[in-house]
Amino acid sequence: MDRPSWLKRLSRRKNPGRVVNLCFIIVLFFSTLLTWREIVVLEDAYISSQRNNLENVAHEMDARLQFNVDRLLFFRNGVQSAISTPLAFEVLDNARGEFEQKRQAPAWNIALDKRRTLPVYGVSDDFVNKTSILTRENTLLENEITATLELGYLLRLSHSTQRLAERMLYVSRGGFFLSSDPKQNPQTIITTYYGLVTSPWFAMQSQRNNPGRGIRWNTLQEADSAATEAQKVTASVPIDVDQYWFGVLAMDFSVSEMKNFLLSAVEGEREGEYQLYDSRMHLIATSAGADDYPLRLTVREEAQLANDFGYDNRGGIRLVTSYISWEKLRNFDGVLLRIHRLHEGVRGDFGTITIALALVWMLFTAMLLFSWWVIRRMVANMAGLQESLQWRAWYDALTRLYNRGALFERALDAVQECKQKQLPISVIQIDLDHFKRINDEYGHQAGDRVLSHAASLISSKIRDTDIAGRVGGEEFCVVLPGASRETALEIAERIRNRINMREILVGKGATMRISASLGVSSSDENGHYDFELLQSVADRRLYQAKQEGRNRVCASDTSTL
Numbered sequence: 061m062d063r064p065s066w067l068k069r070l071s072r073r074k075n076p077g078r079v080v081n082l083c084f085i086i087v088l089f090f091s092t093l094l095t096w097r098e099i100v101v102l103e104d105a106y107i108s109s110q111r112n113n114l115e116n117v118a119h120e121m122d123a124r125l126q127f128n129v130d131r132l133l134f135f136r137n138g139v140q141s142a143i144s145t146p147l148a149f150e151v152l153d154n155a156r157g158e159f160e161q162k163r164q165a166p167a168w169n170i171a172l173d174k175r176r177t178l179p180v181y182g183v184s185d186d187f188v189n190k191t192s193i194l195t196r197e198n199t200l201l202e203n204e205i206t207a208t209l210e211l212g213y214l215l216r217l218s219h220s221t222q223r224l225a226e227r228m229l230y231v232s233r234g235g236f237f238l239s240s241d242p243k244q245n246p247q248t249i250i251t252t253y254y255g256l257v258t259s260p261w262f263a264m265q266s267q268r269n270n271p272g273r274g275i276r277w278n279t280l281q282e283a284d285s286a287a288t289e290a291q292k293v294t295a296s297v298p299i300d301v302d303q304y305w306f307g308v309l310a311m312d313f314s315v316s317e318m319k320n321f322l323l324s325a326v327e328g329e330r331e332g333e334y335q336l337y338d339s340r341m342h343l344i345a346t347s348a349g350a351d352d353y354p355l356r357l358t359v360r361e362e363a364q365l366a367n368d369f370g371y372d373n374r375g376g377i378r379l380v381t382s383y384i385s386w387e388k389l390r391n392f393d394g395v396l397l398r399i400h401r402l403h404e405g406v407r408g409d410f411g412t413i414t415i416a417l418a419l420v421w422m423l424f425t426a427m428l429l430f431s432w433w434v435i436r437r438m439v440a441n442m443a444g445l446q447e448s449l450q451w452r453a454w455y456d457a458l459t460r461l462y463n464r465g466a467l468f469e470r471a472l473d474a475v476q477e478c479k480q481k482q483l484p485i486s487v488i489q490i491d492l493d494h495f496k497r498i499n500d501e502y503g504h505q506a507g508d509r510v511l512s513h514a515a516s517l518i519s520s521k522i523r524d525t526d527i528a529g530r531v532g533g534e535e536f537c538v539v540l541p542g543a544s545r546e547t548a549l550e551i552a553e554r555i556r557n558r559i560n561m562r563e564i565l566v567g568k569g570a571t572m573r574i575s576a577s578l579g580v581s582s583s584d585e586n587g588h589y590d591f592e593l594l595q596s597v598a599d600r601r602l603y604q605a606k607q608e609g610r611n612r613v614c615a616s617d618t619s620t621l
């Protein structure tokens with residue numbers, strides 16, 4: 061049963077090589093897609109593990125800072141209420157008197173019971189009057205002195221176990237200060253006070269600079285190198301009563317304690333570096349030890365991070381050789397970074413799994429490519445084999461013309477087409493003369509050579525659209541679609557002439573001239589489009605040519621040429 065035409069068209073289009081390529085591309089695409097998906101999942105897991113680590117450390121740091129910030133606010137409230145409502149203790153009344161006596165002196169101190177409170181250090185009225193930010197022109201000045209001494213009592217009592225904060229200060233605009241680190245040399249009181257009131261954290265607490273009156277953070281950075289860790293971090297808050305700015309309560313944080321904290325954070329982890337930055341991207345502390353090389357951010361990376369900080373409270377950025385996760389601290393005007401370098405990531409669990417996954421993918425792809433190559437070769441061989449089998453089914457191996465069956469098939473199609481188009485079709489039957497003699501005299505191989513030579517001569521005299529085949533031992537048939545009897549006769553004569561024209565080599569040094577007899581028939585003789593009939597007429601005329609002496613063309617039943 062014949063296959064339907066759509067199936068034939070489909071199978072013609074389905075080049076096996078292309079099908080193999082397509083299948084392999086699909087397998088490669090999906091294997092790559094799956095591997096990529098797995099790597100994306102792993103990357104997400106890696107990022108969230110980095111963030112979890114950072115979150116734990118940030119949380120712990122926030123808790124410690126919270127404790128100190130709470131203390132700062134507690135002391136601020138204490139000082140403010142002590143200024144508004146001072147305690148009516150005799151010892152404090154005496155301190156007021158002592159202040160009145162000493163306030164003209166260039167440098168002075170009021171020290172009550174050294175075991176219970178801290179000394180207040182001060183400068184003269186002259187010093188205060190000469191400095192624009194300072195003033196003793198307020199009605200509650202004496203209350204402020206006693207409140208400062210009360211703060212001294214509180215500071216003596218309070219003892220911090222959370223050692224992040226190392227020093228607490230109250231600096232008054234009224235020309236005096238109190239420090240939780242009271243080792244003050246009398247000769248340095250003026251310079252110390254001057255240093256305090258000219259420090260940025262003091263000036264930034266004016267009503268104009270800090271209208272919100274909240275806590276301000278300040279980082280003291282060494283001027284010569286932006287890369288150096290900070291020297292000191294200060295949290296400060298203004299002391300206001302009845303909207304009058306009395307002074308600043310400040311807390312110095314120990315950078316080395318912060319560093320110790322970050323070092324203890326990395327102790328259990330063995331990888332990753334923590335860095336603490338203030339809001340202006342000044343490095344405050346890093347967990348990198350003295351022997352390590354802390355990762356320095358480039359200006360571009362810093363700018364990118366600073367930009368990201370504006371949009372979110374936590375995040376991460378992927379750099380060429382590291383991954384940085386960051387989180388803003390709630391109780392500090394800055395951000396904590398966790399830097400994980402590529403080589404650390406590769407050594408870690410996620411890196412190992414990712415590398416194993418990539419290796420499996422590479423191995424799979426290599427095997428896939430190899431099997432693709434093998435199958436492509438097999439397909440190419442099979443296609444060659446199929447082509448050669450097909451060729452053998454259609455062609456005569458000796459003459460390379462159509463064999464009998466193929467000629468009939470092609471001739472029937474051509475006859476059908478000519479009949480539809482109302483075109484003539486002609487047939488020439490050709491038989492070599494005395495061929496038996498060649499075989500007998502020069503052997504079978506010489507006979508074969510002659511057959512092949514004659515076939516090539518026939519092919520050279522016809523058009524591409526004509527059909528030539530070997531239909532018997534030394535017998536050939538040529539079908540000429542669209543050719544009239546006259547045209548066919550001309551072609552037949554040309555073929556005969558060509559075959560008989562030259563001597564051909566048949567053996568060692570032996571040449572001979574061969575000839576052929578030809579019979580021609582055509583549909584335009586009687587309008588019959590029947591190939592078998594046309595061929596039998598041509599055959600009859602061929603034998604007529606033989607009988608009339610060979611080496612001639614016979615195109616009609618009576619006459620020969």
Ligand SMILES: Nc1nc2c(ncn2[C@@H]2O[C@H](COP(=O)(O)OP(=O)(O)OP(=O)(O)O)[C@@H](O)[C@H]2O)c(=O)[nH]1
Nearest residue numbers: 491492493494495496497499504505507508533534
């Ligand atoms: N070498 C060779 N000889 C073949 C082949 N096929 C047929 N023959 C020989 O061709 C010869 C045909 O001889 P005949 O049919 O007697 O015709 P002829 O000798 O050509 O004489 P006429 O046709 O009467 O001129 C036979 O001897 C066949 O053996 C072939 O493929 N190769």
